[in-house]
Amino acid sequence: xxxxxxxxxxxxxxxxxxxxxxxxxxxxxxxxxxxxxxxxxxxxxxxxxxxxxxxxxxxxxxxxxxxxxxxxxxxxxxxxxxxxxxxxxxxxxxxxxxxxxxxxxxx
Numbered sequence: 001x002x003x004x005x006x007x008x009x010x011x012x013x014x015x016x017x018x019x020x021x022x023x024x025x026x027x028x029x030x031x032x033x034x035x036x037x038x039x040x041x042x043x044x045x046x047x048x049x050x051x052x053x054x055x056x057x058x059x060x061x062x063x064x065x066x067x068x069x070x071x072x073x074x075x076x077x078x079x080x081x082x083x084x085x086x087x088x089x090x091x092x093x094x095x096x097x098x099x100x101x102x103x104x105x106x107x
Contacts, residue, residue, distance in 0.1 A: 028058045
């Protein structure tokens with residue numbers, strides 16, 4: 001029997017693959033944080049709620065074509081070490097909801 005952590009990891013891996021398939025067909029996806037379904041939704045199913053995701057055709061390009069399109073602070077402003085810029089740059093550009101806190105006022 002799998003532990004809760006193993007099940008969660010499996011679900012995340014399945015999500016990544018499904019999102020890749022959708023994305024390769026021009027459909028975007030977005031993890032909706034940690035919302036909870038309403039009691040009305042819970043009453044019509046015996047399935048356990050795990051995550052909420054939105055899917056759809058985007059109104060703008062699904063992918064950025066240039067690093068200049070990312071709204072991120074420069075690496076120099078967010079790192080506390082020297083000499084690892086090549087390794088840290090992908091982390092700086094990686095998609096995450098937390099980057100909203102890292103964005104500059106004007107880019």
